[in-house]
Amino acid sequence: MDILLQHRSIRKYKSDAVSDEMLNEILEAGTRASTTGNMQLYSVVVTRDAASKARLAPLHFNQGMVTQAPVFLTVCADLNRFNRWCELRQADAGYDNLLWVVNGIIDASLFAQNICIAAESKGLGICYLGTPLYNAPEIIEALNLPKGVIPVTAISLGYPDHEPGLTDRLPLSAIVHHETYRENTDERINDMYREKEALESSAQFVAENGKQNLAQVFTDVRYKKADNLYFSEKLLKTIREQGFNM
């Protein structure tokens, strides 16, 4: 429980290596997560080699964690393994559609979160990178991912070399609904975001970017509509190229 409550994203790592034994224990703990029908629709590519990391770095917009962390994990939704099994057993698989892409994404995400918690329980730090969804085709090429496999998220992992504070969260009442969904009225939205908007870091983001408020920092700077449309189309195309009818 404390491990969950103490989570922060670690973006600077010591040069200390993570042993094979420790990494295996962490990945093994990953596989204990629940999956759809116990089908384990995921796989992970471990990058430890410096040249491989250097190749991946630009695909993650050169975020420093990729090359600096001793271990870099690309977590994938994987229907290839299951489909190959079905094929070998004369079983007529029908897992090439949206439903199974989503099942694979969920399986991969639960696996990833178990990995992160296991790593943190061993004193390691982690950081998720959302970039696999942005540069899926380039990552597919770099890691030689076959049909049926889609990179979903990435995790950098190693011994922490900084101690960032906990980041803010919305109040629990913004997240939790009882029996039915409670409407997000203007009044409730103002209440939910008041604390976040009042943070010093938020004021700084707004000022630095010359925006009127924090929401505009998200929509006009961090995750812009034009970029979203571009990367969304690119992702859809990639999922289709990986053999899914969508």
Next chain:
Amino acid sequence: MDILLQHRSIRKYKSDAVSDEMLNEILEAGTRASTTGNMQLYSVVVTRDAASKARLAPLHFNQGMVTQAPVFLTVCADLNRFNRWCELRQADAGYDNLLWVVNGIIDASLFAQNICIAAESKGLGICYLGTPLYNAPEIIEALNLPKGVIPVTAISLGYPDHEPGLTDRLPLSAIVHHETYRENTDERINDMYREKEALESSAQFVAENGKQNLAQVFTDVRYKKADNLYFSEKLLKTIREQGFNM
């Protein structure tokens, strides 16, 4: 770490209630999970009322956990809250596309897994239900989910009333690739699935269903092509109806 390794899905629950305090602590631990840009693109609907559970049960194909567990959680990808905030702040949001559906699904999944681990650390048992993806429009109606919200997974939660054994997993070598993806050759597939196929429970599934092998139990009985196509189309239609361009 032990909590991760000892995970099993619990499908029978004692009638003992889960206190509000405990549930809040569990949900709070959920919110410590990482999310895309700390945007927390998820929400959860808590069902504890007997009448609400009875209404939900058929939407989960009448699996016993829905009505029997003291707490039933529907975990959703939620862009509604963030979009409403942007709208109120004159920020031009562009989160109505595939990329952000997937970001929401990942955020919701990491949140869900933290909830499960927090619950297990308190002696509770959990079971994931994949049914929200099958009956999303009916669940949306039952829970009054607004535009931008998609039910992703569900979790039943309570004190365990049975002690199932650990379920099997593929060998770690089937899941983990080093530097690049290693091809799933016929030989490797046969090795990976040998242990699973040799389980007594597998032989029983095969015999009961009059199939030739375990893979055919998946493709012809549990997750049939025709059903997959039907539910995949239904899910796509629902995601569009919830306001996403896909």
